[in-house]
Structure formats: C-alpha cells, structure tokens
Amino acid sequence: MELRRAVIIIMxxxxxxxxxxxxxxxxxxxxxxxxxxEAVGGLDLPNFQKAGLGNLxxxxxxxPPTESPTMAVGRMREASRxxxxxxxxxxxxxxxxxxxxxTFTDTGFPPELVARLEQETGRSFIGNRAASGTVIxxxxxxxxxxxxxxxLYTSGDSVLQIAAHDxxxxxxxxxxxxxxxxEIADDYRIGxxxxxxxxxxxxxxxxxxxxxxxxxxxxxxxxxxxxxxxxLQTYGVGKIDDLFTxxxxxxxxxxEGDRHGLDATLEAIATxxxxxxxxxxxxxxxxxxxxxxxxxYAGGLEVIDEYIxxxxxxxxxxxxxxxxxxxxxxxxxxxxxxxxxxxPLLVWSATAAGVGLGxxxxxxxxxxxxxxxxxxxxxxxxxxxxxxxxxx
Numbered sequence: 127m128e129l130r131r132a133v134i135i136i137m138x139x140x141x142x143x144x145x146x147x148x149x150x151x152x153x154x155x156x157x158x159x160x161x162x163x164e165a166v167g168g169l170d171l172p173n174f175q176k177a178g179l180g181n182l183x184x185x186x187x188x189x190p191p192t193e194s195p196t197m198a199v200g201r202m203r204e205a206s207r208x209x210x211x212x213x214x215x216x217x218x219x220x221x222x223x224x225x226x227x228x229t230f231t232d233t234g235f236p237p238e239l240v241a242r243l244e245q246e247t248g249r250s251f252i253g254n255r256a257a258s259g260t261v262i263x264x265x266x267x268x269x270x271x272x273x274x275x276x277x278l279y280t281s282g283d284s285v286l287q288i289a290a291h292d293x294x295x296x297x298x299x300x301x302x303x304x305x306x307x308x309e310i311a312d313d314y315r316i317g318x319x320x321x322x323x324x325x326x327x328x329x330x331x332x333x334x335x336x337x338x339x340x341x342x343x344x345x346x347x348x349x350x351x352x353x354x355x356x357x358l359q360t361y362g363v364g365k366i367d368d369l370f371t372x373x374x375x376x377x378x379x380x381x382e383g384d385r386h387g388l389d390a391t392l393e394a395i396a397t398x399x400x401x402x403x404x405x406x407x408x409x410x411x412x413x414x415x416x417x418x419x420x421x422x423y424a425g426g427l428e429v430i431d432e433y434i435x436x437x438x439x440x441x442x443x444x445x446x447x448x449x450x451x452x453x454x455x456x457x458x459x460x461x462x463x464x465x466x467x468x469x470p471l472l473v474w475s476a477t478a479a480g481v482g483l484g485x486x487x488x489x490x491x492x493x494x495x496x497x498x499x500x501x502x503x504x505x506x507x508x509x510x511x512x513x514x515x516x517x518x
Contacts, residue, residue, distance in 0.1 A: 128512070129499035130444035133395060133403045133437070134492065136215065137430060139411035141454020141467025142183045145203045148466045153209075153454075156465035158415070161458040162427075163187035165420035171427055173434035177449075177472050178480075196438075198515055200471040200483025202450065202491065205507075209464045210283035212317040212341050214452025215369045215406070219348035220493030220505045227284030227317035227342075231256045235286065235314075240278070242310055247303045249295075251278040251288075258462045260417060263289050263324055263331050270294060271328070276303065281416075282463030284317035289324060289333075297323045297336040308340040317342060318369075335382035337412075339368035349493040350374025350404065352502045359401030361394040363387055366404045376401075384409040384426060388433040395440045402496065415455025416462045423457050443476040446499060446515075448492055478515045486511075 141158035148154055160183060163169045168188030171179065178195025180186050206213045207226035216223060230236075234254040244250055252266055252275045262279050263270075270277055270291060277289040286307060290300045304321045311319055319340040324333045344351075351374040354360045360376050364387050367378040377397070381387040384407040394403045407430065414422035441447055454467030471483055471492075486509070494508030 128444075128501070129446055129496070130400050130442060131395065131398055131403065132401075132446045132448070132496045132499060133391065133405070133441070134218065134448045134450070134496075135391065135405045135407065135437075136218070137410060137449060137451045137470075138211065138406055138408045139415040139453060139455035139464065140427075140451035140470060141456065141465055142201055142470050143468050145466045145468055151209055151466040153456075153465040153467070156454055156456045156459060156467050158423075158454040158456045158465065158467060159183060160185050161456055162420045162423045163189065165458050166424045169424055169427060171431040173431045174427070174472075177434065177474075179470065179472065182470060194480060196474070196479050197449075198471075198473040198475075198478040198481035198483050198511075200473075200486055200511075201468040202471050202486040202489050203468050204453070204466070205488035205490065208284065208317075209453045209466045210285070210317055211365075211411075211452050212284070212369055214489065215366070216344055216348065217489040218450065218452065218492045219344070219350060219370070219404075220352075220490050220497070220508065221344055221346050221348060222488065222490060222507050225315075228315045229282060229284050230280050231282050235278070235280065239310060239314060243278075243307055246306050246310065249303060250275040252276070253278045256280050256282065258416060259287060259289065259322055259333065260331075263322075263333070264329075267291070267331050268328055276300075282461075284315075285320055286311055286316050286318070287320040287322050289322035291331070292323055292325045292334075297321070297334075297338075301338055304338065304340050312342065315342075339365055341369050341371055343371045343373060348374055349496050349502075350402065352497060353402045353500060356500065356502055358500060359398045361398055361401070361403045362405075363390045363394055363403065364406035364408060366406050369406070384429050388430070388437075392433075392436060392440055395437075411455050415457050418457045418460070418462060420457045438474055441474065445475070446496070447474040448472070450489075450492065452489075473511070473515065475515050477517060481514055483511050483514060
C-alpha cells in the first residue's frame with residue numbers, strides 16, 4: 127500500500143473554462159474563474175498561483191503562470207451526463223453516470239408528483255417553478271408565513287428544493303418532509319431533494335447552514351466503499367455525507383461555511399491514521415455562484431487560498447492532496463444555474479511539484495489514482511495519474 131492518506135477537496139463550482147460539450151448544455155463561453163477574475167479586476171491568490179493554478183488557464187487576471195509550480199497541474203472534463211453536484215461527486219468517486227437525472231426547469235414538477243407530496247406530507251406547497259432560492263423566498267415568503275404552505279422550487283439541475291421559515295417548519299420537521307419527498311422523487315429519477323431552512327423577518331430573510339441534501343444512493347461501489355471495505359478510515363467533511371447517503375463513511379462532520387470546512391479538514395487529517403478525507407466546500411457555489419456574486423466568489427477563493435500552506439504542512443511524504451471541483455457556476459453569465467466546464471486538478475505529493483497532468487477525459491481519474499495508491503480493486507473506468515506523480 128503506497129499511500130497513508132488521500133485528501134480530496136472539492137471547491138464546489140470552480141470551473142476553469144467551457145467543456146468541449148458546453149454548447150449542449152447551453153453553456154457556451156462559460157468560464158467561472160476567468161470571468162470572476164475579470165469582474166473584480168484581478169484575483170489575489172498567492173498560494174494558488176504558486177501551486178500552478180495560472181498554468182492551467184490562460185486568462186486568470188492576477189494569477190499568472192509560474193515557472194516552478196509547487197503542485198502537479200491539470201484539468202478534467204466530465205464524462206457523465208449532467209452538471210450537478212451529485213453527478214460530479216459520484217464521478218470523482220468512480221461512477222460515470224450515463225443516464226442523466228431528470229430536470230424540470232421549463233414546466234415545474236408534474237401535478238401528480240405535487241399531489242402525492244401534499245397527500246403524504248399533509249402540507250401544501252407554493253411556487254413549483256425554476257428559480258433562485260433567495261429570490262423565490264423573497265417573492266413567496268409573505269404568503270408562506272401567512273398560509274404555512276412550503277415553498278417548492280427547482281433549477282436547471284436535477285433538484286427538488288423545499289424552503290421553510292423556521293417558525294413555519296423547524297429544520298427537523300422540514301427534514302421529515304424531505305425524506306418523504308425523497309421516496310417519491312425516486313420514481314422520477316430526481317438526483318437530490320434539498321431542505322432549505324431560512325430565518326429572519328419579512329424583507330430580511332436569509333438561509334441557514336442547516337441545509338440538508340437527500341440524494342439518490344450511488345448505484346455502484348465508490349472509492350469510499352472500497353476504502354471502507356479494506357479497513358481504511360473514510361472521513362466526509364461538509365455535504366459529502368448527504369451526497370453519498372452516508373455510504374462508505376466511517377466519520378462525518380457537517381460544516382457551516384468554508385472556513386469551518388477547512389478547519390474540519392485539518393482536524394480530519396490529524397484524526398485519520400490511514401485512509402481518505404473527502405471534503406466539500408460549498409460556499410463558492412451556494413453563497414456566490416448561484417447568487418451571481420463575483421466579488422463574493424473572489425473573496426471565497428481567498429479563504430481557500432489562505433489555507434493551502436496549512437493543508438500542505440499537515441501532510442506527510444506518504445500523503446496525497448487533490449484540489450478540484452464538481453462543475454462550474456459562472457456568476458457573471460446572467461443565469462443562476464451550474465455550468466458545464468473543465469475543473470482544476472491541483473495535486474500535492476512529495477514528488478508532484480511541476481508535473482503536468484494535462485487535460486483529463488474524466489473526473490474518475492481521481493478515484494482510479496486513489497485506488498491504486500491504496501492497492502484497492504481497480505475501477506473499470508478512469509486512468510490513474512499516480513505514476514505521473516512519482517515519475518514512473
């Protein structure tokens with residue numbers, strides 16, 4: 127067994143330029159990091175710059191290429207059909223999705239689905255359309271408070287989202303509603319049910335970090351399953367537990383923001399003797415990408431940049447750190463949905479500095495690499511880059 131610990135950090139929504147099939151998804155010209163850098167007049171990311179982020183993208187204002195990257199540098203395109211978080215995380219963990227999850231962007235959810243949801247939950251619902259979560263809460267919040275009807279909405283992704291003010295349906299009650307919705311949604315192949323609690327007064331609503339995702343279970347074994355079955359520790363940070371329905375995880379921690387998520391990752395690294403730490407940092411997507419806030423996005427990148435030296439210092443010569451993403455969410459394109467983009471692949475190991483990993487054809491190369499490093503049964507898909515890192 128070659129690895130002691132592998133750490134995957136998903137910088138949720140950090141796309142680095144349109145994928146070759148972006149036009150099929152309505153995302154021609156999408157470029158999350160490039161457009162953010164232009165919108166704010168240049169990014170201040172010294173540690174990302176040293177790692178080589180500027181080497182994988184030709185136009186990140188403020189993050190030029192470096193002659194001697196401290197990490198291996200590449201980018202990955204998604205082989206799966208779709209551009210949602212579940213699909214992206216599953217592929218990183220070793221599953222390529224050939225049949226996309228269902229979306230209801232144009233029509234809302236079918237009347238029979240809503241009728242069944244109301245009957246089985248005993249609740250009424252308003253909305254039922256594609257919308258930005260913060261916008262629809264502001265638009266329907268007053269009616270929601272007056273009637274007790276929960277706010278139902280979707281987006282361009284395969285999600286059924288239910289929002290409720292804490293005074294109408296406290297988080298535990300909202301979770302129960304979403305658990306019922308999860309059972310119903312399986313019949314419609316909806317990727318995720320998302321509980322969206324919010325608080326505040328009329329006109330000053332804001333969503334809380336009590337969000338909870340209820341995903342479909344992965345259809346096959348993931349790198350988490352393989353690692354756990356081999357007796358390795360598997361530690362999920364952030365919404366990893368939700369996206370994999372708790373499967374393959376020996377420890378989990380729910381986080382409130384990316385700074386908390388990065389602190390929790392450092393704690394997990396110190397806790398795991400041998401195994402896998404899998405982290406999702408959600409703020410870039412949830413707080414800034416979907417809200418079309420490039421200034422906030424830039425600030426969120428600075429938070430992650432600040433932690434890179436601490437993460438590297440916490441690792442040993444037998445460890446592997448992978449910084450990547452699950453999709454894009456370009457906050458400058460006039461649309462609040464995810465974007466079909468390449469994602470970064472920045473990898474630290476004792477021998478990775480300056481290695482070029484190229485443009486990878488699937489996210490599942492990450493799972494293949496970790497499987498090889500832990501001497502686990504290989505996946506039928508994906509191409510390990512472990513040999514590239516060690517110069518073999």
